[in-house]
Amino acid sequence: MHDVPEQIDIRTESAAPPADSAVVRDALGVGVAVGLSGFAFGVTSAGAGLGVLQTCALSLLVFTGASQFALVGALAAGGNPFTAAAGAFFLGVRNTFYGLRLSGLLGLPRAVRPLAAHWVIDETSAVALAQPDRRTARLGFTVTGLTLYVLWNLTTLIGALGASALGDTDAWGLDAAGPAVFLALLAPMLSGTVERAVAGLGVLLLLLCQPLLPAGVPVLVAALAAPAVLTVRGYMSRGTEPGERR
């Protein structure tokens, strides 16, 4: 079928339900690739001044990569804890919508939901939602979630410990890891004109606000690009919506 699992979109169109081994292979591929980037998070977080315990607590308890990178970036910039957390929180809101789509598909018993909820993230959702039926969806969700959780936390620890051994992490270019992760997550979302307009306006607002507003606030202002573009678009046209993937 496909031998290189992409990090977000691993869907292939197939009429017959895939074999369990194929589901597990996809799930492991995604889990391993993204789990390893926990190393980049560990290093970035340590480079931002967080301790090993704090860094590991983030991966264990927050477990949604973009929010974690956003939080340590905001803290490093000297933002107050609540504006820093707000940016991370708004990034995490997309997981609500994954959960909405997953709950029907997975059909989880009430008692399991609080546990499964912790694993509702980009990658587990991408794998589970690509499955044609409940059984393979559950399998994909579980294998991806487990692989990712174990590896993400393990590599976070290694990265956090390794960062102090590396000394000046900037000299190694590791301060570029955070923005590169954001860019890699962003790229597959830029499928339509509206998305590109939102991204462009977000960048513009950020660059305008960064020199003027306290740390943490510019990102929140830039988030207004989303409702702003939707509002303008609402006035301009009532045309057909471009297909959305996420």
Place this chain on the structure above:
Amino acid sequence: MTTWIAIGVTAVGCYLVKLLGLSVPAGVLERPLVRRLAALLPVALLAALTAQQTFSEGRHLLLDARAAGLGAAALALVLRAPFLVVVAVAVVVTAGVRAL
């Protein structure tokens, strides 16, 4: 201490929004406008965060080695490189330009 507060608030907030999705009956949040906004919010945030962590240092805007690293990462994305390669390219190119 403030760091722990930020970690605690983020952990609780991010967990609750995940749980909300699994718990709320479908349809409550499935209005087209809400869905559309939820899909676009990460686009705005990720774009802003990329720009911030590439072109700023504190309150100052600047163009340094990171811009070269992110340019290389963008190229890697266009060439459909896997996630890890994209991040590695950004790190290596940034370090390389700094070492010049």
